[in-house]
Each structure stands twice: as C-alpha cells, then as structure tokens.
Amino acid sequence: MSERDRTPADAGTLALPAAGLRLAAAVSARPLLLLRRGGDWVAELGRVGLGRSALAPDVPAGPVAPVARCAAQVLLATTGAVSGLLDDAVASPDVPLPAADAERLRATLAGLTALLLPAPGPLMITGSDGIAATGGTDPLPGDDHGRPATTAGPDPAAGDVADRVFTPPGADTPPVPFDTGARDARGGPVPGRDVAATPGAVVLRTPMFELLQYLPRTETVHDTPVLVVPPLVHRYWLADLAPGYSLVEHLLGKGLQVFALSWRPAGPADADRDLDAHAAAVLDAVDACGRITRAPRVSLLGVRTGGLLTAAVQAHQAAIGLDDRVAAVAYLATVLDQSDALPGFAPDPATVAETAGLAARDGVLDGATAVRAWAWRRGPDRVLPWAVPRGGGTADLDGRAARAMRAWVSDLLPLPAGLHTDLAALAAASGDGGGPDRPDVRVLGTPVRFAELRRDSYLVAADDDPVQPWTGGYRTAQRLGGACRLVLAPGDQAGALIAPPSVATGFRAAPCSTGDGVAQRWRARAEAVEGSWWDDLAAWLVERSGTMRDAPPELGGRRLRPVFPAPGTYLGETAPV
Incomplete structure (x- = not known):
C-alpha cells in the first residue's frame, strides 16, 4: 500500500x-x-x-x-x-x-x-x-430595475448548523448538514463532498434563494462574472454535479468568476411566488454579482427551465433599456416555445385542470407532481417535457458520477401555485403556434418579446432526448434576435450537459443562422468537433468576459459577506409543510 x-x-x-x-x-x-x-x-x-x-x-x-x-x-x-x-x-x-x-x-x-x-x-x-454565520447580509441600498431594495431575510441556518463540524465518524456523532469528508455516504452522495462540492460560500441569502460565489481556481480572473440560473423544478447542482464532472469547476479553471442561484424549497405559505418573483430574484442576484465583482455586466447561464426564466429576465431588461447589463447568455437544454419544439402538441387540458386544483388547495405542487403537470398531448400521444428519462443520462458516466446524476434526478423542488399558473399561461399563449412574442405574456410589467433578446447567445441542444427533439433547440435559436452559436451535444436533456473533457467524444456546432431556418440543413452544415463542448463554451464566454485581473483575495465584498460554506443551507432544506 x-x-x-x-x-x-x-x-x-x-x-x-x-x-x-x-x-x-x-x-x-x-x-x-x-x-x-x-x-x-x-x-x-x-x-x-x-x-x-x-x-x-x-x-x-x-x-x-x-x-x-x-x-x-x-x-x-x-x-x-x-x-x-x-x-x-x-x-x-x-x-x-x-x-x-x-x-x-x-x-x-x-x-x-x-x-x-x-x-x-x-x-x-x-x-x-x-466563513462564519452572520445572521444574514447587509441590505442592498437599491438597484437599477425600478424595484425596492432587497434585504436578506431571517437566517434559517443560525446557531449550531452555521459551521462545519470537525468530529471523527461514529455511531453517536450527530448529523450535520454538509461534512468535510469524514463520514461514509451510506445514505447517498453527500452534498459538499460527493456532489455540489466545488468550494465557495453563500454571499447573499434571502427568503427565496441563496447566492453562491465559488472560490477562484486561478491566480487571475476575467472581469465579467457568470451567474448560473438553475432549473425551476430540479436543484441547481446539475451544473456542479461531482468533482471532475462539474461545469462550474471547469469554468473556474478557465479563469471565469462563477456564481450560482440555489432556490429555497417553497411551502404552502409561498403560493404567491410567481414568475415575477423568480425574475426579481434573478435581478437581485445579478445586482449582487456586479456589486461583489465591481463589474458593470454579468453573463447568464440558464440550465433547462432556468433558461426560460433567464430569457424572461433578459426580455424585461431589454424592455426597460437595461439589456447592456447582460454581457452574454448561454441556454443549456432550454426550449423557449414548447409548441414549436413539439409540433401538434399542446398542454393536456385535463392535467392542467387537475393540477391547478391541487395547487390552489395546497399552495404548491410537489416536485414529482409538478413534472407530471407539465404534460403535453397530441391525440393519444402524451409526453412530459420536464421529466428526465430513466437512467438520467448515466450510460457514459463512471459509477461515482452516475450515482450523482441519479441523486440529482430525484432531488426535486416543489412548484409554487403562482409559478405553476404563470407557466401554464405562458404555454397557453404560445400553444397555438403563434410564438411567445405576445403582449399578453408579461414579466415584471413588461411584455415577453424574445426577438428583442439581442445579446450574444450560446445554445446547447440534446441530440438523443426521447421526448424533446433537438430541433426544439434549433427553433429556440431562431426566436432570438442576436448573434448565437448552436451546439448539438450527444445525450438526453440531462446527460448532454455533463461533458467533461475526460469523457466527452465530440459535438456539432455552427452559427444559429446556418441552414436558412431548416433544422436538418443546419445539421448537415454544422461542424463536427472533437472533444467537449465545455471547452467551447468556456472559450466563448472568455471572449465576452473582459480583461484579466488578480483573483479576489476573499469571497464576497462591498458589505455582502460570506455567511455559510457552499453548497449552502437551502440545498439541505426540505419543503415546509
């Protein structure tokens, strides 16, 4: 030995x-x-x-x-x-x-x-x-979005769960939220060690989300930070799956400053947490990222349904003349218009009515019900676009990463009634094939017009998803108003996003304008590239992330202090009853 x-x-x-x-x-x-x-x-x-x-x-x-x-x-x-x-x-x-x-x-x-x-x-x-618990952060003095200043809510992690515990493993050892690696993962992957393990800290906590800032891995970093906007039903850590399989870790290694949102599980008292509330949360996080890094712009990275929220936020920024606050946007396995991605399909009326009643009664839909609620039907055919296929894209992953992926698939968030209602309305507005650019679909008081999204975009579509054809990603690219790059990655909507250079074999990529609006023509003309699209995305972001500077000597800044080690407290919190 x-x-x-x-x-x-x-x-x-x-x-x-x-x-x-x-x-x-x-x-x-x-x-x-x-x-x-x-x-x-x-x-x-x-x-x-x-x-x-x-x-x-x-x-x-x-x-x-x-x-x-x-x-x-x-x-x-x-x-x-x-x-x-x-x-x-x-x-x-x-x-x-x-x-x-x-x-x-x-x-x-x-x-x-x-x-x-x-x-x-x-x-x-x-x-x-x-990092030590401070019971919240100082209030932000204000923002540039016409909204009241945000203050951190009560700290649910006060007291004896605020810090990491250094004790030897043993039968009498009390449970702790995230340990330092001394315990075995007999109950599944351990957050902070086996999954969501990239070092960092919570630098802003509100009653709705925690903002994580990750520790730089290089001695110099690029000016413009990257904010990961997570899915609405699954947890954020698909982007930080496991050591060696973490997109966050990979971007840090390329000299980028990375932040991520972690949603607090909604309970019955959060029934009014709607699309506007989630959009406002993203804007709060953008403000905090810019404040900590002293950067005028932030790049957004929307993961799955988080990309839909990212697009809505960007549309609002464009409507009020502040779209220059966004440097660039990446959409990972995001479909902006479901009816365009699934021709002939529409929301299942019976499911919509049933789940609307459940949401009104309970205030939230549990994660599994929320996935089933997003059901689309075409005659006898019924699909669940939010569902992750059985196996969750684990075929090409080693045992550790496959276990992490299976854990992520089952780590679902409740869907608040208000958000469910807004998403159903958004689907109904675009369900007739007329497109999502409709004045009756509004976020924070402004219409959602995706054609006004003129910042550079990077889209990743899954080539082998059994429910959502990759052409949905191509159609999404056609909705955007700015220059964009489309990548076609092997795997389903979850597995395609896990592409570390150690295991990735290749992908296809080309400008979104390739193919003159015909998806199969785009595919025929797209370049076959060896290696991982993670490297391609990192290079694309680096080009849009400004000049280099010394890495910050500590996390947080400008009265936004670290309050808890990553992956934070909301990841371990269950939904209130």
Missing part, C-alpha cells in the same frame, strides 16, 4: 511529521494562496480585536468572560485558517496533498483545539474558507 492511500489507522510514528512536510510542499507550490489565507486570518484577528467577529465560542459567564471569548475567537480563527490551507493543499494542481494526510492533520487540529477549548458537544469551528 502506498503512503498516499494509507489511512490514519495505518500511520506510524513518523506519519504526522511526514504529512506536515507534504503539506508544506503543497502550500509552497501556490504561494498566493498562502498569502490569501494569511490575509483572511489577519483580517479576522482585526475583527476580534474590534469586537466585530462573528465567531461565537461557548464561553462560561464570569468576570474573565470577555478575555476568554477573545482568546477563543483567536483560536477558532487560527483553526479555520489552517483548515483552509489543508483544503487548498488537497486541491493543489501541482503538488496535491494526499487525502489521508489531510484527514490525519485535520484530526490532529481538531484534537488540539478541543484540548484548548473544551466544549459540551462536538467542536464547532469555522468552515474551511474562514
């Missing part, structure tokens, strides 16, 4: 010093990360000295409590900084620290901290990125 594969149980007396030497080698290979962690540590010590630290150790009351609290905060800040160095060392592309060494050093770190700072329960320390 190699030293790299050994566990702490296999360690000899020299294992800990050897792990320390390998940590020093891994960290010295990336000196800027060492400077960044050191800067974060010094800044936290300054907040401790000023009495503004969010670290909250359990210190008994007494005359020396203030001094003891400060000492404990210094200890926790130091522990968090060292833990962050361990994470950086494991992720180092040059001289990575073996995972067994990281686990050994982390256990030693936890033991020393527990010795110096006794606690009644499992030791609570800040996460690996030096």
Whole structure:
C-alpha cells in the first residue's frame, strides 16, 4: 500500500511529521494562496480585536468572560485558517496533498483545539474558507430595475448548523448538514463532498434563494462574472454535479468568476411566488454579482427551465433599456416555445385542470407532481417535457458520477401555485403556434418579446432526448434576435450537459443562422468537433468576459459577506409543510 492511500489507522510514528512536510510542499507550490489565507486570518484577528467577529465560542459567564471569548475567537480563527490551507493543499494542481494526510492533520487540529477549548458537544469551528454565520447580509441600498431594495431575510441556518463540524465518524456523532469528508455516504452522495462540492460560500441569502460565489481556481480572473440560473423544478447542482464532472469547476479553471442561484424549497405559505418573483430574484442576484465583482455586466447561464426564466429576465431588461447589463447568455437544454419544439402538441387540458386544483388547495405542487403537470398531448400521444428519462443520462458516466446524476434526478423542488399558473399561461399563449412574442405574456410589467433578446447567445441542444427533439433547440435559436452559436451535444436533456473533457467524444456546432431556418440543413452544415463542448463554451464566454485581473483575495465584498460554506443551507432544506 502506498503512503498516499494509507489511512490514519495505518500511520506510524513518523506519519504526522511526514504529512506536515507534504503539506508544506503543497502550500509552497501556490504561494498566493498562502498569502490569501494569511490575509483572511489577519483580517479576522482585526475583527476580534474590534469586537466585530462573528465567531461565537461557548464561553462560561464570569468576570474573565470577555478575555476568554477573545482568546477563543483567536483560536477558532487560527483553526479555520489552517483548515483552509489543508483544503487548498488537497486541491493543489501541482503538488496535491494526499487525502489521508489531510484527514490525519485535520484530526490532529481538531484534537488540539478541543484540548484548548473544551466544549459540551462536538467542536464547532469555522468552515474551511474562514466563513462564519452572520445572521444574514447587509441590505442592498437599491438597484437599477425600478424595484425596492432587497434585504436578506431571517437566517434559517443560525446557531449550531452555521459551521462545519470537525468530529471523527461514529455511531453517536450527530448529523450535520454538509461534512468535510469524514463520514461514509451510506445514505447517498453527500452534498459538499460527493456532489455540489466545488468550494465557495453563500454571499447573499434571502427568503427565496441563496447566492453562491465559488472560490477562484486561478491566480487571475476575467472581469465579467457568470451567474448560473438553475432549473425551476430540479436543484441547481446539475451544473456542479461531482468533482471532475462539474461545469462550474471547469469554468473556474478557465479563469471565469462563477456564481450560482440555489432556490429555497417553497411551502404552502409561498403560493404567491410567481414568475415575477423568480425574475426579481434573478435581478437581485445579478445586482449582487456586479456589486461583489465591481463589474458593470454579468453573463447568464440558464440550465433547462432556468433558461426560460433567464430569457424572461433578459426580455424585461431589454424592455426597460437595461439589456447592456447582460454581457452574454448561454441556454443549456432550454426550449423557449414548447409548441414549436413539439409540433401538434399542446398542454393536456385535463392535467392542467387537475393540477391547478391541487395547487390552489395546497399552495404548491410537489416536485414529482409538478413534472407530471407539465404534460403535453397530441391525440393519444402524451409526453412530459420536464421529466428526465430513466437512467438520467448515466450510460457514459463512471459509477461515482452516475450515482450523482441519479441523486440529482430525484432531488426535486416543489412548484409554487403562482409559478405553476404563470407557466401554464405562458404555454397557453404560445400553444397555438403563434410564438411567445405576445403582449399578453408579461414579466415584471413588461411584455415577453424574445426577438428583442439581442445579446450574444450560446445554445446547447440534446441530440438523443426521447421526448424533446433537438430541433426544439434549433427553433429556440431562431426566436432570438442576436448573434448565437448552436451546439448539438450527444445525450438526453440531462446527460448532454455533463461533458467533461475526460469523457466527452465530440459535438456539432455552427452559427444559429446556418441552414436558412431548416433544422436538418443546419445539421448537415454544422461542424463536427472533437472533444467537449465545455471547452467551447468556456472559450466563448472568455471572449465576452473582459480583461484579466488578480483573483479576489476573499469571497464576497462591498458589505455582502460570506455567511455559510457552499453548497449552502437551502440545498439541505426540505419543503415546509
């Protein structure tokens, strides 16, 4: 057995010093990360000295409590900084620290901290990125969309779930929302380790969504950030599926700054969370991305039905003369006009009536019902465009990634009654083949006119989906008013989006104008490209993402502070009853 594969149980007396030497080698290979962690540590010590630290150790009351609290905060800040160095060392592309060494050093770190700072329960320390719960964020002073300023709502993650827990696995170990890798995934993939594992932090939390900012992977980054707008029924982490199979991770590696929205599961009290509310949430996130990065524009990346929401937001921006706030838009497996993608099909009236009654009664539709509610019929034929085929595009994935995909397929969000009503109205407006550019379809008071979407666009269509033919993506491309590039990727609407260079074999691509409006003619003329369309998308975004700058030394900024490690708290939250 190699030293790299050994566990702490296999360690000899020299294992800990050897792990320390390998940590020093891994960290010295990336000196800027060492400077960044050191800067974060010094800044936290300054907040401790000023009495503004969010670290909250359990210190008994007494005359020396203030001094003891400060000492404990210094200890926790130091522990968090060292833990962050361990994470950086494991992720180092040059001289990575073996995972067994990281686990050994982390256990030693936890033991020393527990010795110096006794606690009644499992030791609570800040996460690996030096992140502590602050109970929300400062309110945004205002925005450029004619809407009231957004304030962060009550923090549902306050108290003992705010930080990562460093405890050895065991039968008596209490459950934690997202662990650091010490536990086995017997109950399925573990968020933050096996899935949705790209390092980052929640930098804005509202009662409707969390905004995640991911830790840069390069020493310089492009000016313009990329915001991932997730599906409306599935969770956001298809774009961050698993290590090695994460589009977010891939874009970070190309020097792009990446953010993502994570929806809070809706409950009966959220019945009025309609299309306008979701569009306003995206605009809030755009404001926050621009504010943190000090960038005038943001690129949007809509995933599946998130692309429909992205297009609606962009249409609103164009209607009020602010479309220049968007640098570029990518639509991944998005169909803007379902009736055009499925000729002759229309929403099933019986299903629409039944689910409308359920939504009115319960306030929400559970995820599975929401997928069935989006039923389209043509005579005896009935299809479910929102459904992910059985297997979820796992045929070409290894075991770990296939398990992650199956977990994502079943990780559904409830659909609020208001959003269900608006989507049904949108489908009815375009169901006669007249197209979605109808003045009676409005978002935030402005008509949805997709022909006014003139920002550069990148569309990915699935070549092998059993329900939605790829021609639906081509028809969507014809609806847009600006220059666009269409990519035809192998797989269904979920599997086609997982195309890491390590497994992708090729794709077809051409400008959307190719083919003179005839889909099969476009296919015949499209270029066959070897490799992954992820590289193609990254290059396309880089061209539209401005100049390079030094990577930010810490996440958040301009009064939007990290409040929780990625993947956040809403991912682990179940729908309210």
